[in-house]
Amino acid sequence: MSAGVRNPRFGRLRRHPVLSLIAVLAVLTGAVLGGIRAYPVLFPPALSCGAGMTAAGSPSACVGVNLDSTAFTKGEPARMRRLEETVRKSNEAVRGPSTSVVMMLNFSPVADVDSLTYDSLYPNIEGAVAAVWRANNTAAYGSTPGVKLYLANMGSQYGSWREAVNRVKKHAASEHISAVVGLGQSTEQTRQAAAAISAELHIPVIGSTVTGNSMNLDPADPAGKRPIPDMFRVSPTNSDSVIAANQYVSGLRPAVSSVAVVADSVAGDDYTATLAAEAKTRFQAPGRTVTVLPYTSPRSLTSGAGRQDYLIQQFNLMHANLCQAAPSVVYFAGRGRDLGAFIQNWVQGAPCGIPQLRILVGDDASEAIRDDAVLAGVASGRVTVAYTALASPDEWGTECPGSDAKRNYDQFWSAFTGRPDPCTKQPLAAQGNVEALSFDPADLASGQAMLTHDAAVAAISAARHDEAGLKNPGLETGILHQFYCAQMLPGASGWLSFGADGNPVGKPAPIVQLNPDGTTKTVTLTWPNSAPNLSLPQRGGTGAPGC
Secondary structure (H helix, E strand, O other), X not given: OOOOOOOHHHHHHHHOHHHHHHHHHHHHHHHHHHHHHHHHHHOOOOOOOOOOEEEEOOOOEEEEEEOOOOOOOOOOOHHXXXXXXXXXXXXXXXXXXXEEEXXXXXXXXXXXOOOOOHHHHHHHHXXXXXXXXXXXHOOEOEOOOEEEEEEEEOOHHHOOHHHHHHXXXXXXXXXXXXXXXXXXXXXXXXXHHHHHHHHHHOOOEEEOOOOOOOOOEOOOOOOOOOEOOOEEEOOOOHHHHHHHHHHHHHOOOOOOOEEEEEEEXXXXXXXHHHHHHHHHHHOOEOOEEEXXXXXXXXXXXXXXXXXXXXXXXXXHHHHHHHHHHOOOEEEEEOXXXXXXXXXXXXXXXXXXXXXXXXXXXXXXXXXXXXXXXXXXXXXXXXXXXXXXXXXXXXXXXXXXXXXXXXHHHHHHHHHHHOOOOOOOOOOOOOOOOOOOOOOOHHHHOOOHHHHHHHHHHHHHHHHHHOOOOOXXXXXXXXXXXXXXXXXXXXXXXXXXXXOOOOOEOOOOEEEEEEOOOOOEEEEEEEOOOOOOOOOOOOOOOOOOOOO
């Protein structure tokens, strides 16, 4: 169109001012609405955190102690929100004097960065909720004071542990916080958190799945020998786990003549470091060779960096050396989250005359029981996977009435699921007209719900045995030291008895087989540091461990 020719549409708009006004308003409205829609994308709003928390990390998450049971992250999974709502309702139902237990974990895991997932978090929360429900609504662990549960977030890779401890410290008096349980994985950050809680709050710290050998040693001690005074744990140590694995391997037929230890050498992870160190020595036996195949997992990753891709490169290069070693058993001394990359490389790599690889893993394999790569590998028949679990739902067998340890578990199972006791067929008697829990029995497969239940039970029992506990929670460490020998506590994962170092005494280590559909089966029950511990000691009878 030439400069001297006018657009007839503009001429019509000039001849009709009303039409012109409508057109201008339409354009402006579109621009405003488009801007409104685009603004949150271009400038996302700051994360709003509930009482006791503040935003930190990248991606941003709420860290600290969650006093209002609000979300830890934007777009939090619906199941996580339902569990937070369950915690809120439970706390609101408590009347009169109360004590509070804080469960401290990474409640905002980042996919493909953290070596844990939301799916692995849910059973932990459910186990703690079940312990509090039993304490408040049954006679299993006394009756007063009432018990509240708070979730405290250390953030992705436990990077905000200091802020979480500070927030617990700030609210310890007002919320009558008597203990911290959980901690999660055996990393340097979680050990720093445990030491800080002990030094600054003087209250018990009870690890539920903390197994690293040095996790109860004060990181501030140059000699590395001074224990953290207020730290306890309900799970066996890595030493016990490898002893159990060796007991299992030594019983296999034909006899195992060679073991390859796939060892993660990453710095700052006490779990992988002590597991590998124990495996290198304890698998040594006459007529058996032990080959160590090292790799290094990423110490830190940003969101989207790709932990799986990082590991696949290394395991691809390890393949030839693994074929050369031709082991009877592979002991995977790494994080369970990394097992999928290892198995995927083995199954898809060049065949080398080994029709099936028998893999044995430490307890962190519970993180891998829903890993698609692991399950596909098992289904292919190219690998079998077993692991030394810290607890397993079928470890006590199915015989009724069974041992005292089984009866303890059945009571827990009934409370956890809201179903009748599997042996007596009677519903669990609760005080008052209280709503039963209804968690899925499938959530017990990893054993983590059993362990967080037991850690919370120990904390609650100490608080209720300490009449001055509401004024001086520090006294509860002394109470926990009395839970040994004839004073063992009934737990879901076994009787709870603590040695002088805070480590559990007389705890079993089930060897669990992983099936292609993600279900598990206990193949044997080992006792790494004691004879079978199934019942309270009787007068004139055999004493319990620790007596």
